[in-house]
Amino acid sequence: MGSSESPKKQLILNAFAMQSPSHLNPGLHRYANDQGPAYKDLQNWVSLAQKLEAAKFHAIFFADVLGGYDVYKGPANLEPTIPSGAQFPINDPLYSVPAMAAATESISFGVTASTTYEAPYALARRFSTVDHLSKGRVGWNIVTSYLESAARNFGLNTQIEHDERYRIADEYLNVVYQLWEGSWRDDAVNVKDGVTGYADPKAVRQINHVGKYFNVPGPHLCEPSPQRTPFLLQAGTSTAGKAFAAKHAEAIFLHGQKPELIRPSVDNVRQQAKDIGRDPSSVKVIAGILAIVAETDEAAHAKFAELCQYGDREGALALFGGWSGYDLSKWADDQDFRFVEQPAVRSMVNHWSSTVPGMGDKRWDKKTISEYLVLGGNGAKIIGSAKTVADELERWVEVGDVDGFNLSYASIPDTFDDIIKYLIPELQSRGIFHTDYAVRGGTFRENMYGEKGQTRLPAAHPGSKYVWRAGEATPQYAKE
Numbered sequence: 001m002g003s004s005e006s007p008k009k010q011l012i013l014n015a016f017a018m019q020s021p022s023h024l025n026p027g028l029h030r031y032a033n034d035q036g037p038a039y040k041d042l043q044n045w046v047s048l049a050q051k052l053e054a055a056k057f058h059a060i061f062f063a064d065v066l067g068g069y070d071v072y073k074g075p076a077n078l079e080p081t082i083p084s085g086a087q088f089p090i091n092d093p094l095y096s097v098p099a100m101a102a103a104t105e106s107i108s109f110g111v112t113a114s115t116t117y118e119a120p121y122a123l124a125r126r127f128s129t130v131d132h133l134s135k136g137r138v139g140w141n142i143v144t145s146y147l148e149s150a151a152r153n154f155g156l157n158t159q160i161e162h163d164e165r166y167r168i169a170d171e172y173l174n175v176v177y178q179l180w181e182g183s184w185r186d187d188a189v190n191v192k193d194g195v196t197g198y199a200d201p202k203a204v205r206q207i208n209h210v211g212k213y214f215n216v217p218g219p220h221l222c223e224p225s226p227q228r229t230p231f232l233l234q235a236g237t238s239t240a241g242k243a244f245a246a247k248h249a250e251a252i253f254l255h256g257q258k259p260e261l262i263r264p265s266v267d268n269v270r271q272q273a274k275d276i277g278r279d280p281s282s283v284k285v286i287a288g289i290l291a292i293v294a295e296t297d298e299a300a301h302a303k304f305a306e307l308c309q310y311g312d313r314e315g316a317l318a319l320f321g322g323w324s325g326y327d328l329s330k331w332a333d334d335q336d337f338r339f340v341e342q343p344a345v346r347s348m349v350n351h352w353s354s355t356v357p358g359m360g361d362k363r364w365d366k367k368t369i370s371e372y373l374v375l376g377g378n379g380a381k382i383i384g385s386a387k388t389v390a391d392e393l394e395r396w397v398e399v400g401d402v403d404g405f406n407l408s409y410a411s412i413p414d415t416f417d418d419i420i421k422y423l424i425p426e427l428q429s430r431g432i433f434h435t436d437y438a439v440r441g442g443t444f445r446e447n448m449y450g451e452k453g454q455t456r457l458p459a460a461h462p463g464s465k466y467v468w469r470a471g472e473a474t475p476q477y478a479k480e
């Protein structure tokens with residue numbers, strides 16, 4: 001390689017999972033090899049974490065929801081969802097993270113939690129606890145939530161309006177930054193010198209946050225954890241969602257069928273991040289995809305077709321109902337949704353139909369939609385030999401300007417087993433995926449940025465203004 005050639009961008013690879021019998025693969029528990037129903041078994045998650053760490057995955061990323069998908073054939077009807085196991089039942093993913101962390105040293109764990117239904121004071125404590133127990137290997141996927149069923153169970157008649165949820169989330173982040181970064185001084189705890197008490201009372205302060213949505217006096221219940229603020233991840237493609245991501249997220253998730261189609265969103269978020277003084281490349285862009293890899297293209301397509309047979313079509317339509325809020329059972333079976341009067345559904349379906357090769361002029365009715373969504377949900381599906389899939393991933397990086405991928409599964413763990421067996425060696429031989437962690441035993445943030453010592457929020461991140469540095473009587477922000 002000539003010295004003028006710049007090094008190739010190193011991919012970030014995460015496993016995309018959920019602590020439910022099925023994540024984006026309704027019905028696959030019926031496939032003999034699928035271990036989705038073992039989601040309740042801690043050893044199952046520990047083994048997966050060890051396997052993924054041996055293959056050098058950056059993280060396991062746990063999606064989570066706080067209600068059932070009950071829009072389809074609804075309202076408030078879980079009957080089509082329950083047989084498919086589609087994201088219901090679902091356990092809280094955070095509890096298993098310390099066990100996985102204890103059995104590994106470098107892989108990290110992204111955990112979804114909602115700013116709409118959890119109090120910031122309690123959430124800050126839960127994440128600090130796990131950041132301590134994992135030695136800084138936890139990340140928070142910030143969501144504002146989208147299910148009516150969650151709203152009803154948290155005591156609301158209906159969901160808080162979409163953009164208002166993001167306004168609440170913005171204040172929420174300011175509260176937790178103050179708790180994580182500005183409530184305990186960096187040198188507050190010093191048990192080593194044996195002279196002072198456990199911590200210096202002058203180095204622990206109340207934040208006295210009084211805002212529009214939250215009043216939190218503090219102090220934070222936990223002493224400073226390795227990362228303080230956990231690595232921050234977010235997904236949102238609305239105008240409000242992108243503005244929030246550009247301000248707060250260190251990694252964003254996107255779903256799209258083609259890199260050409262997500263590129264405008266990527267450019268938009270990076271530009272907005274730049275406009276507020278952040279380094280646009282410090283916002284890592286991760287695309288959600290399903291990769292089915294085998295020895296040959298034919299074998300991969302055969303595997304995909306076989307797995308599809310186990311998919312539960314009703315479960316797929318139930319997932320669509322929860323994501324979109326639209327109950328497709330209200331339309332006739334022969335309705336072609338490319339031409340439906342409802343604009344949001346029409347545009348979604350036209351988006352899919354324009355990107356799926358080999359469909360000809362097939363009608364996009366309920367059956368087609370359910371078949372389309374039954375494996376991998378709304379993300380792109382890349383099926384083929386290691387070479388085919390690696391070529392396509394490289395195209396996503398080049399055309400979509402993405403930094404990496406959240407790899408979902410059709411069947412767990414064999415989708416990951418195939419990726420480890422076929423795809424990872426191919427990516428490594430192309431020099432686009434690391435052969436070891438940038439910082440072995442490091443924190444989530446160090447390994448996402450590939451930089452030893454980058455354990456705390458980058459200086460240009462808006463949360464870092466709350467840091468209470470060693471020796472300061474009060475944090476700088478509190479004097480302003």
Ligand SMILES: Cc1cc2nc3c(=O)[nH]c(=O)nc-3n(C[C@H](O)[C@H](O)[C@H](O)COP(=O)(O)O)c2cc1C
Binds near residue numbers: 236239242253
């Ligand atoms: C890859 C990806 C993963 C997501 N994971 C979750 C999740 O686990 N839980 C959740 O409530 N929402 C999840 N979402 C939904 C987003 O948080 C957000 O509500 C959705 O993208 C709509 O945002 P918008 O209204 O800003 O477009 C996810 C979205 C994407 C694209």
